[in-house]
Amino acid sequence: QSVLTQPPSASGTPGQRVTFSCSGSSSNVGSNYVYWYQQLPGTAPKLLIYRNNLRPSGVPDRFSGSKSGTSASLAISGLRSEDEADYYCAAWDDSLSGFVFGTGTKVTVL
């Protein structure tokens, strides 16, 4: 079961900025790095953001991550149709001694 809470959906028109959250606790988001994964329809997840706010090579700078306390956020600026996907946050949980994923946010480009 997911211990990181995300809004189920987010949407915007092309070119807009969309932001959504990932809420955890002191044992996961509050004390460890947060990671974000993008899952395009019918494909495997792909690493989008690591260590709260770093982008792997090849990920556009339209994607940005941030963290404050026990919450993290992912922002997509200049929204494009190819950004339609499910987005998951993740973190290590010290209490569980395991990884936890967020509930996932489906982004729709209107």
Added chain:
Amino acid sequence: EVQLLESGGGLVQPGGSLRLSCAASGFTFSSYAMSWVRQAPGKGLEWVSAISGSGGSTYYADSVKGRFTISRDNSKNTLYLQMNSLRAEDTAVYYCAKVATTVTTPAYWYFDLWGRGTLVTVSS
């Protein structure tokens, strides 16, 4: 080419067993921890298990602890997941994932390479 290729999925009855394999290529397999992540049909991602590069340390989600066993054969560049006492709720696509760093502390692990997944269906 750097890639992961899962195999071994299929239909199994409740209470049955299955062993998944993940063949790795294009990187020094023994240097990296590996993990299994699953996704039930229409649902989100759920971490299942992880193993250190040497195989000496293993980690499990509470939902599979005592039923699943992760292992690796570094001479064959292959990761395994032995699944016993399978339940309907284990039905999912199982992804193999490579940890991005060679750091041995799991709190710093994250996944930079994923396979395409293999479907496990537990049903009578």
